[in-house]
Amino acid sequence: MLESPTSRLFRRIGLIALFGGLVVGAVVVGHQSGRQPDTQVLLAQRIALGKQLFNDSHLSADGKVRCASCHMPEKDYTDGRQVAVGVEGRTGTRNTPSLMTLADAQETAFFWDGRRSALDQAVMDPLTNPVEMGLHDQAQLLERVQGDPAYAQAFKQAFPDAKPAISSEHMAAALAAYVRSLRSPESAYDRYAARHDKTQLSPRALLGLAIFQGKGHCAECHRLEGTPAMLTDHAYHRTGVGLDAITANLPALTEDVIKRSLQGGALGNRVATHADEAQLGRFNITQDPADIGLFRTPSLRDVSHTAPYMHDGSVATLDDAIDREVYYRSLQAGHPLQLTVEEREDLKSFLQAL
Ligand code: HEC
Ligand code: HEC
DSSP: OOOOHHHHHHHHHHHHHHHHHHHHHHHHHHHHTOSSOOHHHHHHHHHHHHHHHHTOGGGSTTSOOOHHHHSBGGGTTBOSSSSOBOGGGOBOSSOOOOSTTTTTTTOOSBSTTOOBSOHHHHTTHHHHOTTTTOOSOHHHHHHHHHTOHHHHHHHHHHSTTOSSSOOHHHHHHHHHHHHHHOOOOOOHHHHHHHHTOGGGSOHHHHHHHHHHHTTTOGGGTSOOOTTTTOOOOSOEEEOSSSGGGGGGGHHHHHHHHHHHOOOHHHHHHHHHHOHHHHTTBTHHHHOOGGGTTEEEOOOOTTGGGSOSBSTTOOBOSHHHHHHHHHHHHHHHHTOOOOOOHHHHHHHHHHHHTO
16 A cells, blocks of 8 residues: 555654654763763764874874874885984884784783884874974873863863873873774684684685684684684794894893893883894893894784884795795704695685784
């Protein structure tokens, strides 16, 4: 039976009234739940403020560099360069890691050498790093943020009870909230793992998974546990990359590091400006000779989008990275591994599904 235009109109008005009532009801309930803004709302405001800070190039010495200059959203929060380029075109010593994997991988140590164990601290270091954003100190940073009227309201909304609302702690909290909110999209492997649905992976990728878990031993470090899979063991391993160049100079280099005993941000500044010391990796933090040349296992989530590879960006393509890892890791573990060209392609198909 056909509906008359009038009854259709009445039905529509009824729906609008119902919808309007729901919205009013939701607002009233929200209002009655106390004067404290809802934690979800507050978190959203902190994330928004963090995003604003992340994209603000005024927070750099030359007014041209923002977090997003190196952690580019369109490049999965990496920059596609071998090593990072910051203020005045100065180059650092390390490859820019993706920020999209941190929350999913449940990372609790930050930077390639894990020199920071709190994200709130890690997000502030780049601002005063001489080859990244290059500000003198936190006082100069605070001055710039306080002097920008665009921030007054945003800080008050994100930190309603705080006096003063604008402080470096709150800046850190907002930036960390934003970074934590970045997630890599659900991958074909995630869908496969969630439902054990083999149709989500190509036959090649399935063969690659078998190698990754089996004779390749990749999953010993790039672990498949977690939902989504973390693809890291949160540990440090000696890497075949970069150490050769400094071996001759090792005694003097390590002695200097021990003498200086830098920590946190100061260590970050030093490492970003001294390529040879940067290759010492975890040793810079622990000063334990056993940690010379060890680096954090990176999560391989989204890895096919984050070239170039390794802590110093010295490996240009995913194929090269696979060759390196197959050769070096198997050598290290004492079970030299020969993979055919076909098997390497399988492994690559699997990595592309992460
Ligand atoms: C000049 C390029 C550059 C800029 C600008 C920059 N970063 Fe980074 N970021 C890097 C590099 C390079 C590393 C790795 C450094 C290392 O491991 O020693 C890094 C590492 C990080 C990490 C640790 C990631 C991990 O996997 O451990 C976080 C968090 C981070 N940056 C956040 C930020 C924030 C927030 C800003 C802005 C305040 C910012 N970065 C600005 C290049 C940059
Ligand atoms: C003993 C632990 C370990 C094993 C086993 C291992 N990896 Fe790694 N992997 C690492 C570490 C540590 C790095 C970082 C090295 C560096 O930056 O110098 C890394 C880096 C990588 C990268 C580059 C990631 C990036 O973002 O730069 C790829 C790709 C990779 N591994 C794939 C593999 C594959 C494939 C296998 C198996 C054939 C494998 N790995 C086995 C520890 C391991």
